[in-house]
Amino acid sequence: MSPPLTDWTGLGIPTLILLVTALLVAAAALLTRVVDPKEDICLPGPPALPFLGTRWLFWSRYKMNKLHEAYEDMFRRYGPVFVERAPGGTAVVSIAERAALEAVLRTPAKRPYRPPTEIVQVYRRSRPDRYASTGLVNEQGEKWYHLRRNLTAELTSPHTMQGFIPELNNICDDFLNLLHSCRKPDGTVHGFDQLTNRMGLESVCGLMLGSRLGFLERCMSDRAATLATAVKAHFRAQRDSYYGAPLWKFAPTKLYKTFVRSEETIHTIVSDLMEEATMRMQGTAQDDGMQEIFMKILENPSLDMRDKKAAVIDFVTAGIETLANSLVFLLYLLSGRLDWQQKIRSELPNCEVLRAEEMAAAPAIRAATYEAFRLLPTAPFLARLLDVPMTISGHRLPAGTFVLAHTGAACRREENFWRATEYLPERWLRTREPHAASLVAPFGRGRRMCPGKRFVELELHLLLAKIMQRWKVQFDGELDIQFDFLLSPKSPVSLRLVEW
Numbered sequence: 381m382s383p384p385l386t387d388w389t390g391l392g393i394p395t396l397i398l399l400v401t402a403l404l405v406a407a408a409a410l411l412t413r414v415v416d417p418k419e420d421i422c423l424p425g426p427p428a429l430p431f432l433g434t435r436w437l438f439w440s441r442y443k444m445n446k447l448h449e450a451y452e453d454m455f456r457r458y459g460p461v462f463v464e465r466a467p468g469g470t471a472v473v474s475i476a477e478r479a480a481l482e483a484v485l486r487t488p489a490k491r492p493y494r495p496p497t498e499i500v501q502v503y504r505r506s507r508p509d510r511y512a513s514t515g516l517v518n519e520q521g522e523k524w525y526h527l528r529r530n531l532t533a534e535l536t537s538p539h540t541m542q543g544f545i546p547e548l549n550n551i552c553d554d555f556l557n558l559l560h561s562c563r564k565p566d567g568t569v570h571g572f573d574q575l576t577n578r579m580g581l582e583s584v585c586g587l588m589l590g591s592r593l594g595f596l597e598r599c600m601s602d603r604a605a606t607l608a609t610a611v612k613a614h615f616r617a618q619r620d621s622y623y624g625a626p627l628w629k630f631a632p633t634k635l636y637k638t639f640v641r642s643e644e645t646i647h648t649i650v651s652d653l654m655e656e657a658t659m660r661m662q663g664t665a666q667d668d669g670m671q672e673i674f675m676k677i678l679e680n681p682s683l684d685m686r687d688k689k690a691a692v693i694d695f696v697t698a699g700i701e702t703l704a705n706s707l708v709f710l711l712y713l714l715s716g717r718l719d720w721q722q723k724i725r726s727e728l729p730n731c732e733v734l735r736a737e738e739m740a741a742a743p744a745i746r747a748a749t750y751e752a753f754r755l756l757p758t759a760p761f762l763a764r765l766l767d768v769p770m771t772i773s774g775h776r777l778p779a780g781t782f783v784l785a786h787t788g789a790a791c792r793r794e795e796n797f798w799r800a801t802e803y804l805p806e807r808w809l810r811t812r813e814p815h816a817a818s819l820v821a822p823f824g825r826g827r828r829m830c831p832g833k834r835f836v837e838l839e840l841h842l843l844l845a846k847i848m849q850r851w852k853v854q855f856d857g858e859l860d861i862q863f864d865f866l867l868s869p870k871s872p873v874s875l876r877l878v879e880w
Contacts, residue, residue, distance in 0.1 A: 421463050421471045421473065421775065421777060421778075421781065422775065423461060423462055423463040423473065423773075423775055424458040424459055424461075424462050424463070425454075425458050425462040425463040425464055425465075426454065426457075426458070426462075426464065428464075428465035428469070431467060431468070432467055433464065433465030433466050433467050433468065433469060433470075434464040434465045435466065435467060435623065435624075435625075437450070438450070438623045438624070439624070439625070444619060444620060444623050444624065444863070445619075445862040445863055445864065446862060446863060447619075447623065447863040448760050448788070448861070448863050448867060451474065451760075451761070451786060451789060452789060454474070455474075455476050455786070455789055460475065460476045460477035460480075460773075460790075460793075461473065461474070461475050461476075461477050461480055461772055461773040461775070462474055466782075467626060470782065471781060471782065472782045472783075472784060473772070473777060473781055473782065473783045473784070474761075474783075474784045474786055475772065475783060475784065475785055475786060476786040476789040476790045476793065477772075477773060477790070478790060478793075478795070478796055478816050478819065480772045480773060481785050481786075481787060481790055481819060482818060482819075483770060483772070484764055484766070484770070484772075484783055484785050485762070485764075485785055485787075485818075485821065485825040485826065486825075486826075487766075487767065487768065487770070491520070491521050491522070491524060491525050491827075492764070492767070492826060492827055492828050493520050493521075493764075493765040493767065494517075494520070494763055494764065494765070494828050495763045495764075495765055495782055496514065496517075496518035496519075496520070497517070497518055497618050497621075497622070498621065498622070499617065499618060499621035499622075499628065499636070499639055500514060500515070500517075500518055500618065500643075501514045501518050502629070503639065503640060503643060504518075504690075510647060510686060510689075510690075511686055511687075511690055512684040512686040512687050512690075513527065513684075513686075513687055513690070515527075515687075515690045515691070515693075515694050516528060516531055516532075516690075516691060516694060516831075517694055517698075526682075527683075527687060527691070528827070528831075530680055530682050530683050531677065531683070531687075531691045531831070532831035533676075534673045534676045534677075535587075535673055535695070535831045535832060535834075535835065536831050536833070536834060538834065540673060541834050541835060541838050542736060544587060544835075544838075545735065545736060545838070545842075546733075547586060547592075548583065548586075548838065548839060548842055549732075549733050549734060549842065550592075551579070551582055551583045551586060551592075551596070552839070552842050552843050552846050553732065553846070554582070554596040555575070555578075555579040555582075555596055555843070556846055556847065556850060557596075558575060558578070558579075558596050558598065559572075559575065559877060561598055562575065563877060566876065567851070567854075567876040567877050567878040567879070568874060568875070568876050569874065569875055569876070569877060570872060570874045571871075571872045571873070571874070572708065572872075572873045572874060572875050573704065573705075573708050573869050573871050573872060573873040574608070574871065574872065576703075576704035576705075576707050576708055577608045577700060577704045578595045578596055578600055578604060578608070579595075579596065579703075579704065579707075579843075580699060580700035580701070580702075580703040580704040581593070581595040581604055581607065581608065581696075581700055582594075582595040582596050583699075583703065583839055584695065584696050584699035584700055584703065584835075585653060585696060587673060587699075587835060588673060588674060588692050588695050588696060588699075589653055589654060589657040589674050589692070590657055590661065590673070590674035590675065591657050591660050591661070593653065603649060603652075606645060606649065607645070607646065607649045607650075608700070610641075610642040610645040610646050610649075611642070611646065611697050611700055611701060612701075612864065613638055613639075613641070613642040614639065614642040614643060614646060614697060615701060615864045615865040615866060615868075616864050616865065617635060617636075617638050617639035617642060618639070618865045619863065619864060619865040620635055621635060621636075621639065646693055646696075646697060647689075647693060650689070650692055650693045650696055651689060654689065654692060657674060658678070661674075661675070674692075677691060677692070695831075695832065698830070698832065699832050699835070699836070701758070701864075701866050701868070702758050702759075702830070702832065702836055702866065703836050703839060703840070705758045705866060705867065705868050705869065706752070706753075706758055706822075706836065706840055707840060707843060707844075708859075708869045708873055709752050709755075709756040709758075709859075709867075709869070710748065710749060710752040710840060710844060711844075711847070711853045711855075711875060712756075712855050712859045712869075712875075713751070713752050713755060713756065713803040714748055714752070714803075714844075714853060715853045715854050715855040715875065716803060716855075717748075717803060717805070718852065720744065720748060720805050720806075721848055721852050721853065722852075723744045724742065724744045724745055724748060724844065724845070724848045725848045725849065725880070727741065727742035727743070727744050727745070728742055728845055728848065728849055730849075734842060734845055734846070739841055739842065739845065742845065743809060744805065744809075745841050745844055745845055746808070746841065747805040747806065747807075747808040747809050748805045748844065749837065749840050749841060749844065750805075750808050750820065751803055751804060751805040751807065751808060752803070753820055753822040754791045754797070754820045755791070755792065755801075755803055756788075756861070756867060757787070757788045757791075757820075757821075757822035757867065758822060758866045758867050758868075759788075759822060759823070759824070759866060759867075760786065760787070760788030760789065760863075760867055761784045761785055761786040761787065761788060761789075762784070762785045762787060762821065762824050762825065763782070763783070763784055763785075764782075764783045764785060765780060765781070765782055765783070766778075766779050766780060766781045766783060767779060787819050787820070787821045788867075790816070790819045791816075791819050791820060794814075795814060796814055796816040796819055797814060797815060797816060798812045798813065798814060798815065823836070847877070850877075850879075850880075851877035851878055851879060851880065852877075852878050852880060853875060853876070853877060853878075854875065854876040854878060855875050855876075856874075856876075859873070
């Protein structure tokens, strides 16, 4: 059993402070009590404590930075469908059973409800000077639908991605040049994850802001380092606000202050970048593929300027982490398959600029990437609130039930995939049953799917192709993975890029 996250013994904390803390937790529990006892859910699950629900597990048995392992352990203990209790008794149903997952994720809804990240919601509502809404990720109903309709059309368009390919080739080449300059004589690249964050910054900002910003220069600017640090702190604060004690709801705790600092740092830097990008565009004739998304957002009369800025902020912060972490996971898994690295290389032409047609002619790249999404998705579970009552594993769940769809855990179950725990890209070229392809959902499902899906996939394919053209990838030992609201490699990450 893991040691407790918090050990009160020997700290000399006054009894009064502990009593006040207990009262605040109890008050949070009473305020969040929303479940009708007549519709309570009887499923197996960990024991709940009064007021605390089952959150005590994440302060004692499990570590918050290893939540993916915690849920794997709970699925072993309680089965593929179990229930947790939030403070106050609200049921949170976790699912890793195939039929139940497919039922939840395929339920149609024009305006599907995704549980918001509460700390983001609270902060943004407290700053109407900066935010007209809580953003595309956290809004619901008609407001969400309005934002989605006006913000994501260009980002999800194949035409937009096609127009961005030439500049994306340049960005990927600059990233490879940065890697080359950082390689030791034996090919080792220390701090590879930090370099991928810089690549994520350059490419996502290039897509969203319509211009290159210099994050891939040999010496990274203080602004780029500050933004990357703020994004990491932002995600960790969201994680701790959900799984930790909800004291931040009643007082400006250290956690809440950390979140506010990160949000304000990101807002300030992205606002400056947007202003600079706008100034550069005035009177210039840059590549339409670079400017398309940014200009469409800026010129849209249906959007409040505050929503435009919030959209760019959310796209940049989510894109950096998703892209950078996915590349580390992909190369780590592929390092154990030299034969598949050679297969990828054999399918590629001997040229620097790769077009969509050449990428389409290399199915090994898509298979390698999709298999990495299956084994190590950056988002290992998806949150949903049921629109209608559903029967799951013989238990009726009322409308409004909070469900965590653990697609990542389901993808590692032998009843869903042949040799489920092994990295086998060939399964996507020659199917062997069982093969529950619909469970691979690293970007979500349905209308609330991540709008950056096409972009992240395109860049991963292009980066992998260019790396395989130049080097083979080697890792020593196991990659330490932690949960920072997304699955992330523990920093620093080192790998070897060895000449063919």
